[in-house]
Amino acid sequence: MSIAENLTKIKSSLPQNVTLIAVTKTKPLEDLMEAYNNNHKIFGENKVQEMTTKYEQLPKDIQWHLIGHLQTNKVKYIADFVHMIHSVDSEKLADEINKQAIKKGRKINCLMQMYIAKEDTKFGFDENELNSFIQSNPIEKYQGINWCGVMGMATFTDNTIQIKNEFANLKKIFNDLKSGYFAYNTDFKEISMGMSDDYKLAIEEGSTMIRVGSAIFGSRNYNI
Numbered sequence: 001m002s003i004a005e006n007l008t009k010i011k012s013s014l015p016q017n018v019t020l021i022a023v024t025k026t027k028p029l030e031d032l033m034e035a036y037n038n039n040h041k042i043f044g045e046n047k048v049q050e051m052t053t054k055y056e057q058l059p060k061d062i063q064w065h066l067i068g069h070l071q072t073n074k075v076k077y078i079a080d081f082v083h084m085i086h087s088v089d090s091e092k093l094a095d096e097i098n099k100q101a102i103k104k105g106r107k108i109n110c111l112m113q114m115y116i117a118k119e120d121t122k123f124g125f126d127e128n129e130l131n132s133f134i135q136s137n138p139i140e141k142y143q144g145i146n147w148c149g150v151m152g153m154a155t156f157t158d159n160t161i162q163i164k165n166e167f168a169n170l171k172k173i174f175n176d177l178k179s180g181y182f183a184y185n186t187d188f189k190e191i192s193m194g195m196s197d198d199y200k201l202a203i204e205e206g207s208t209m210i211r212v213g214s215a216i217f218g219s220r221n222y223n224i
């Protein structure tokens with residue numbers, strides 16, 4: 001199936017409140033334009049360099065989501081155009097995003113990335129780190145950040161029960177924040193979870209943003 005057909009099929013199956021982020025990493029501009037011409041303008045990239053290059057060459061009404069691990073020294077390259085950063089996983093990174101956002105005179109939408117997997121290759125706050133981050137009062141502290149919710153990645157496994165439990169755990173973390181510290185923050189409403197292989201499960205567990213790459217654009221070839 002073509003990119004356009006994949007997009008149409010996935011979108012028609014989504015509940016109204018779920019946003020599809022088309023993950024375009026490693027894919028050429030033509031593929032992004034095929035999605036764009038099919039009226040899809042929400043893209044996710046995991047590397048700063050690749051995102052800025054694509055941003056410069058493509059139409060300016062695209063929403064760019066940074067979904068991968070972000071190094072503090074690279075925030076400045078995306079601060080004036082990124083729509084949302086899904087991968088805030090330390091106070092140091094939040095400090096830098098805030099600084100760059102204020103410099104650009106804007107607020108940047110951010111999600112707190114939570115560590116929900118049983119793997120040591122994934123990033124994110126664990127529950128203790130989240131608690132001390134919340135203690136630092138990030139709403140007051142960061143005038144350049146608009147906190148929109150949480151993000152997480154499940155373990156890479158075939159065990160659907162485990163994946164389901166990890167998503168349910170992220171939903172619970174979200175609920176606690178939503179009814180607690182972020183109770184007066186109306187933009188705090190997103191749970192970014194689910195990829196090509198597990199987005200249906202993620203939606204059942206309450207996802208509001210799915211990040212889907214290969215199911216739209218085909219498998220990635222990292223050797224080219």
Ligand SMILES: *Cc1c(COP(=O)(O)O)cnc(C)c1O
Binds near residue numbers: 025212213214
């Ligand atoms: C690559 C990537 C995705 C999309 O993965 P697919 O399996 O191709 O859908 C989602 N989230 C993050 C953080 C990624 O790096």
